Amino acid sequence: MNTVHVETPGGAYPIHIGAGRLGLLAQSIPADATAVALVTNPTVGGLYAAGVEKTLAEAGHRVLRIDLPDGEEHKDWQTLNLIFDALLQNRFDRKAVLVALGGGVIGDMVGFAAACYMRGVRFVQVPTTLLAQVDSSVGGKTAVNHPLGKNMIGAFYQPDAVEIDVDVLKTLPQREIAAGLAEVIKYGMIIDAPFFDWCEQNVDALRALEHNAITYAIRRSCELKAYVVSQDERESGLRAILNFGHTFGHAIEAGLGYGQWLHGEAVGCGMIQAAELSAAVLGLPRGSVERIRSLVRAIGCPDAPPDLGVERWLDLMQVDKKTEGGQLRFVLLPEIGRAVCQPAPDEAVREVLQRTVSA
Amino acid sequence: MNTVHVETPGGAYPIHIGAGRLGLLAQSIPADATAVALVTNPTVGGLYAAGVEKTLAEAGHRVLRIDLPDGEEHKDWQTLNLIFDALLQNRFDRKAVLVALGGGVIGDMVGFAAACYMRGVRFVQVPTTLLAQVDSSVGGKTAVNHPLGKNMIGAFYQPDAVEIDVDVLKTLPQREIAAGLAEVIKYGMIIDAPFFDWCEQNVDALRALEHNAITYAIRRSCELKAYVVSQDERESGLRAILNFGHTFGHAIEAGLGYGQWLHGEAVGCGMIQAAELSAAVLGLPRGSVERIRSLVRAIGCPDAPPDLGVERWLDLMQVDKKTEGGQLRFVLLPEIGRAVCQPAPDEAVREVLQRTVSA
Numbered sequence: 238m239n240t241v242h243v244e245t246p247g248g249a250y251p252i253h254i255g256a257g258r259l260g261l262l263a264q265s266i267p268a269d270a271t272a273v274a275l276v277t278n279p280t281v282g283g284l285y286a287a288g289v290e291k292t293l294a295e296a297g298h299r300v301l302r303i304d305l306p307d308g309e310e311h312k313d314w315q316t317l318n319l320i321f322d323a324l325l326q327n328r329f330d331r332k333a334v335l336v337a338l339g340g341g342v343i344g345d346m347v348g349f350a351a352a353c354y355m356r357g358v359r360f361v362q363v364p365t366t367l368l369a370q371v372d373s374s375v376g377g378k379t380a381v382n383h384p385l386g387k388n389m390i391g392a393f394y395q396p397d398a399v400e401i402d403v404d405v406l407k408t409l410p411q412r413e414i415a416a417g418l419a420e421v422i423k424y425g426m427i428i429d430a431p432f433f434d435w436c437e438q439n440v441d442a443l444r445a446l447e448h449n450a451i452t453y454a455i456r457r458s459c460e461l462k463a464y465v466v467s468q469d470e471r472e473s474g475l476r477a478i479l480n481f482g483h484t485f486g487h488a489i490e491a492g493l494g495y496g497q498w499l500h501g502e503a504v505g506c507g508m509i510q511a512a513e514l515s516a517a518v519l520g521l522p523r524g525s526v527e528r529i530r531s532l533v534r535a536i537g538c539p540d541a542p543p544d545l546g547v548e549r550w551l552d553l554m555q556v557d558k559k560t561e562g563g564q565l566r567f568v569l570l571p572e573i574g575r576a577v578c579q580p581a582p583d584e585a586v587r588e589v590l591q592r593t594v595s596a
Numbered sequence: 597m598n599t600v601h602v603e604t605p606g607g608a609y610p611i612h613i614g615a616g617r618l619g620l621l622a623q624s625i626p627a628d629a630t631a632v633a634l635v636t637n638p639t640v641g642g643l644y645a646a647g648v649e650k651t652l653a654e655a656g657h658r659v660l661r662i663d664l665p666d667g668e669e670h671k672d673w674q675t676l677n678l679i680f681d682a683l684l685q686n687r688f689d690r691k692a693v694l695v696a697l698g699g700g701v702i703g704d705m706v707g708f709a710a711a712c713y714m715r716g717v718r719f720v721q722v723p724t725t726l727l728a729q730v731d732s733s734v735g736g737k738t739a740v741n742h743p744l745g746k747n748m749i750g751a752f753y754q755p756d757a758v759e760i761d762v763d764v765l766k767t768l769p770q771r772e773i774a775a776g777l778a779e780v781i782k783y784g785m786i787i788d789a790p791f792f793d794w795c796e797q798n799v800d801a802l803r804a805l806e807h808n809a810i811t812y813a814i815r816r817s818c819e820l821k822a823y824v825v826s827q828d829e830r831e832s833g834l835r836a837i838l839n840f841g842h843t844f845g846h847a848i849e850a851g852l853g854y855g856q857w858l859h860g861e862a863v864g865c866g867m868i869q870a871a872e873l874s875a876a877v878l879g880l881p882r883g884s885v886e887r888i889r890s891l892v893r894a895i896g897c898p899d900a901p902p903d904l905g906v907e908r909w910l911d912l913m914q915v916d917k918k919t920e921g922g923q924l925r926f927v928l929l930p931e932i933g934r935a936v937c938q939p940a941p942d943e944a945v946r947e948v949l950q951r952t953v954s955a
């Protein structure tokens with residue numbers, strides 16, 4: 238088992254990574270929990286909830302299972318309310334503990350529910366997608382979507398623990414693996430050049446979920462995200478670099494309609510575009526742009542952005558919440574392993590879009 | 597002008613108290629605000645919003661007025677969503693500032709909206725009821741109601757500033773004044789015996805809103821609440837004493853249906869019951885119980901609890917969120933000016949209820 242320690246002003250907590258962690262989940266539930274709500278969806282719950290419920294019950298906990306409908310389209314207030322309804326109907330008090338068993342959708346919603354229920358109860362993240370394991374379960378960002386924007390309503394709220402069981406990845410569709418790997422290689426690009434090299438060398442082992450490779454990749458990703466988050470819990474500075482590729486990626490997701498491309502797929506492709514913009518604005522060497530393009534392809538993500546037309550692309554990027562006072566900022570790479578956040582000249586953005594996505 | 601400084605782990609901010617503060621509101625808006633949302637309701641907005649909008653616009657701010665329907669029955673997620681809709685439709689970003697102009701309902705909702713919008717934006721409290729000025733605007737508790745319980749969904753989130761204009765109390769109905777005074781005298785009972793004495797001596801001046809008296813009462817209340825909150829932002833210990841009279845009071849509100857008695861009226865009456873329980877459990881002198889009863893009467897609150905039947909009373913008090921692991925705890929007074937939080941024997945509770953409210 239590997240452990241990564243996360244420290245933020247909002248709280249310190251461990252991330253445990255290993256095989257068979259689901260069976261040991263009771264160890265991460267605070268001893269004074271008055272009850273445990275296991276929140277999941279039918280897909281993940283059907284595979285893993287019974288085992289988890291048994292483990293928790295054997296440890297003496299009163300367990301309530303709450304199934305939310307599966308899918309990003311249900312990441313909204315109505316679905317969040319199903320959690321509140323169940324907790325209140327079952328008289329869960331302020332010492333109850335919530336467990337998020339699922340991907341990033343479940344994790345974000347349960348984290349936000351924990352932040353709001355009686356103004357804050359404890360919760361444990363049990364991420365079951367690769368994306369959730371390397372990204373969304375770490376760092377305390379929680380949210381639901383609003384019809385006018387993704388993740389617009391939420392909180393910064395840290396879990397008590399994160400339990401990552403690498404075994405559960407075996408039931409995850411290949412496309413979801415590729416999407417998760419996009420966030421993995423992102424860490425190399427923005428902050429750890431040797432890790433980028435390592436990913437290039439081990440891309441086949443990663444896609445095959447070879448135990449040592451995937452465990453190391455998850456651990457290193459968590460370490461790197463934890464480092465960034467510890468420097469900047471509330472996203473006022475450094476944390477913005479985690480959004481490398483995301484301004485383009487969000488435009489793809491919104492432009493095609495959410496659910497067409499997976500988030501990680503859009504980010505994978507968006508990182509190629511952000512690398513192109515980095516070349517134009519900061520002189521990132523062409524060789525580095527091509528290494529990024531190759532690795533995105535190698536992990537199994539699309540590398541050709543959808544053709545939405547330049548004006549629509551610009552419009553979609555404007556609504557991204559990273560615009561402050563109207564100015565569009567990007568995360569750019571001066572070199573692989575180092576990222577900066579800065580406004581980019583309009584022409585450079587248009588030029589990159591024209592070259593890659595214009596009609 | 598009087599200023600009280602509040603310090604909590606979640607942030608430090610000033611409370612300004614005086615006449616004519618509404619006209620000076622621009623001083624409390626952070627200079628880098630990209631836009632200001634003035635959230636109010638038709639009652640308060642009709643009286644004061646135009647002036648505030650003018651002041652803010654003159655200071656160079658882009659101002660968006662958002663009117664929410666008036667009333668506790670609208671303190672819910674649907675109404676909260678009206679704020680999010682307006683902010684997103686008008687492309688408010690993370691550097692926007694919300695202003696809560698109204699009573700505790702507006703303050704609690706706008707505070708919670710600020711906590712959640714894009715995971716947290718800044719906000720300023722401009723409380724316009726006496727209850728909001730001495731209680732709800734100070735301390736960072738924000739929330740909306742859920743059909744299964746009041747204030748069940750919320751956050752601890754501190755404002756950037758609180759602006760208290762004593763002039764606005766002149767338009768407040770007399771019943772609301774009495775309800776606010778209940779929270780004022782509560783501070784004397786739980787933590788400041790000399791202030792309790794002062795309230796007894798100045799009760800007529802307070803009811804008449806005599807400037808010096810009401811200003812001092814508000815300032816002292818804010819100081820005392822700020823002190824308690826600074827010791828215990830997240831309500832794990834000391835802060836519980838602020839709930840003196842509230843377990844009984846909440847049962848009255850819920851038992852009669854919310855809106856029958858005002859919150860402060862229910863708390864006023866509940867404090868008499870809690871004083872009776874304190875006499876039974878901790879030996880609070882009968883003379884002190886009678887002083888509390890007299891002062892509650894003198895401020896204009898009802899002193900006879902409604903007859904709901906003992907079993908229903910007990911049931912209503914059980915659902916109060918201060919029960920942890922099923923055990924019912926009360927805030928009790930060993931003497932006027934000092935409060936403790938502890939479980940009370942069932943018989944003592946029944947006995948007090950039987951004497952005051954049984955059928």
Ligand SMILES: NC(=O)c1ccc[n+]([C@@H]2O[C@H](COP(=O)([O-])OP(=O)(O)OC[C@H]3O[C@@H](n4cnc5c(N)ncnc54)[C@H](O)[C@@H]3O)[C@@H](O)[C@H]2O)c1
Pocket residue numbers: 278280281284307308309312339340341342343345365366367368369372373374375376377378379388405406407408409410413500
């Ligand atoms: N909080 C953050 O910092 C952060 C960061 C990145 C993304 N996110 C959010 O995460 C969400 C995306 O998360 P996701 O990619 O995990 O999507 P997801 O939660 O929708 O999971 C993808 C699909 O895989 C299924 N699934 C999950 N685990 C499985 C398993 N072990 N076996 C088989 N099927 C399984 C799910 O039920 C779902 O159908 C988005 O809402 C995004 O906004 C949040």
Ligand SMILES: NC(=O)c1ccc[n+]([C@@H]2O[C@H](COP(=O)([O-])OP(=O)(O)OC[C@H]3O[C@@H](n4cnc5c(N)ncnc54)[C@H](O)[C@@H]3O)[C@@H](O)[C@H]2O)c1
Pocket residue numbers: 637639640643666667668671698699700701702704724725726727728731732733734735736737738747764765766767768769772859
């Ligand atoms: N956050 C906290 O710590 C805390 C503490 C106590 C109470 N509360 C909450 O506060 C709420 C009660 O607040 P409230 O008593 O202020 O009720 P309220 O906000 O409903 O206001 C009472 C009425 O007075 C009107 N009004 C407000 N200011 C006025 C003015 N200057 N002139 C004329 N009319 C005016 C309002 O529009 C409303 O109709 C409850 O929801 C309660 O849960 C919160």
Ligand SMILES: [Zn+2]
Pocket residue numbers: 372420483500504
């Ligand atoms: Zn991402």
Ligand SMILES: [Zn+2]
Pocket residue numbers: 731779842859863
């Ligand atoms: Zn109160």
